[in-house]
Amino acid sequence: MAGNWKMYKTPAETVQFFEKFRPLVERSEHCEIVICPPFTNLAAAVDAAKGTRIQVGAQNIAWAKEGAFTGEISGPMIAALGASHVIVGHSERRQYFGETDETVLKRTHAALHFGLSPIVCVGERLEERESGHTEAVLMRQFQDGIAGLTPEQFARIAIAYEPVWAIGTGKTATTAIAADAHRAIRGQVREKFGEEAAEAVRILYGGSVKPENTRALMAQPEIDGVLVGGASLDPFSFASIVNF
Numbered sequence: 750m751a752g753n754w755k756m757y758k759t760p761a762e763t764v765q766f767f768e769k770f771r772p773l774v775e776r777s778e779h780c781e782i783v784i785c786p787p788f789t790n791l792a793a794a795v796d797a798a799k800g801t802r803i804q805v806g807a808q809n810i811a812w813a814k815e816g817a818f819t820g821e822i823s824g825p826m827i828a829a830l831g832a833s834h835v836i837v838g839h840s841e842r843r844q845y846f847g848e849t850d851e852t853v854l855k856r857t858h859a860a861l862h863f864g865l866s867p868i869v870c871v872g873e874r875l876e877e878r879e880s881g882h883t884e885a886v887l888m889r890q891f892q893d894g895i896a897g898l899t900p901e902q903f904a905r906i907a908i909a910y911e912p913v914w915a916i917g918t919g920k921t922a923t924t925a926i927a928a929d930a931h932r933a934i935r936g937q938v939r940e941k942f943g944e945e946a947a948e949a950v951r952i953l954y955g956g957s958v959k960p961e962n963t964r965a966l967m968a969q970p971e972i973d974g975v976l977v978g979g980a981s982l983d984p985f986s987f988a989s990i991v992n993f
């Protein structure tokens with residue numbers, strides 16, 4: 750169960766969140782819990798999560814180790830703060846910041862190289878869904894991105910299916926739509942990396958996940974977890990998602 754805080758909260762607000770959130774998930778041992786705050790809150794989050802099972806992730810990663818890349822944050826910098834995960838290729842990065850399948854792959858390689866666990870996002874836009882191209886888009890994102898990993902590298906990633914039209918819009922994909930997309934992605938995994946990898950890989954659903962719809966989503970055998978934006982900002986709401 751992963752929370753993506755996007756561009757919300759200061760370090761002080763991060764500490765306040767964890768004070769409320771920690772006791773609520775103290776006994777939640779059925780899943781991994783990852784919170785991905787902005788870079789500026791990683792240190793505060795890691796500190797506040799100490800002694801708990803809560804893990805901390807970044808929302809992006811540079812593809813280089815260091816260098817003249819103004820505004821970028823590298824894997825060693827993220828790892829030095831104690832974060833363990835990183836979201837790569839989120840649709841907001843693809844939509845607003847020029848992220849492509851190629852740069853998503855480069856960033857995924859960097860995350861793996863520096864010992865971080867990538868959560869690699871894929872998902873179609875509304876016009877792609879409406880014109881019947883969902884599977885083709887997912888296939889392209891998979892082939893041009895994730896398929897460039899070795900089987901060993903692939904074993905270390907999680908995939909997040911995030912239909913762009915469902916993100917921050919209040920529109921959740923129906924459980925059937927989500928499960929269909931997950932099945933298509935798993936099919937790609939099976940073709941490229943084999944049956945064992947297809948069974949082992951965790952595919953998270955993201956897009957307007959809320960406490961009220963988590964149980965139905967998680968009841969789908971194809972859905973292994975959720976990547977939650979808006980509803981992860983409130984400790985009580987994210988805790989009820991974790992404890993669905």
Ligand code: PGA
Pocket residue numbers: 753911915916917918919955956957958976977978979980
């Ligand atoms: P949302 O965002 O839950 O606010 O729709 C999900 C995400 O973008 O990860």
